[in-house]
Amino acid sequence: MSMATYEVLAASHNTLDVGAAFLGGLLIAGALVWAIHFGMKVRDQESARPLPEEQPHLPVGGAVREVREMREPDEMPVATEEGERLMPYQLHPSGTRTGKDQSRLRWLPGRSGSFGGGGIGHV
Template sequence: MFAAFVGGLVIVGALVWAVRFGTKVRRREPGPPRREEQPTLPESGPVHETRQRREPDEVPRAANESERLTPHDLHASGSKPSENQQRPRWDEGAGGSFGSGGPGRS
């Protein structure tokens, strides 16, 4: 019984110490930025999202079988801008996604 009481006091003491330590650390941290320190929009206005259709970029082939491709031989991205930038439209009456309720294949 006595050991449980002492154990409880130790736990309570540790919790009190942790709260005090946390408040000391918090006081040393800088406060939140003031209104004039907040980021502002650039003079050109907000930046807008751009949309573009992309198509896969072909992986270059080695000149002969003994030559290896190294990372700098490959392109930075796996895709390139498509020549046709028109958005594809779904066929009328087609759902366009899995589980759209269409008859599907039988």
């Protein structure tokens, strides 16, 4: 083969590479245009956004605040009065009484309190 033949083959490979890249770019651009068009059609079918008058408003008394209180655990019976074992659906929610002491437990200075830290934590 002559040198001219190699040059033609190399040029044809470059042309094919550029053409394939161009067609791939067109394919990706077309897919993006289709996706945007499809998204706009879906958005048009959705219900309208609520007006400002339809938005929720604060209650007349203002915002509702969180209430923190210490609760006392209830004694959990092991069996019914007839001696039958209690099932989970027979139990009432525990911690239903407000505790007498409403001070929160705090970590003591110099104590770790973390899991595996070696300290006893709070008292």
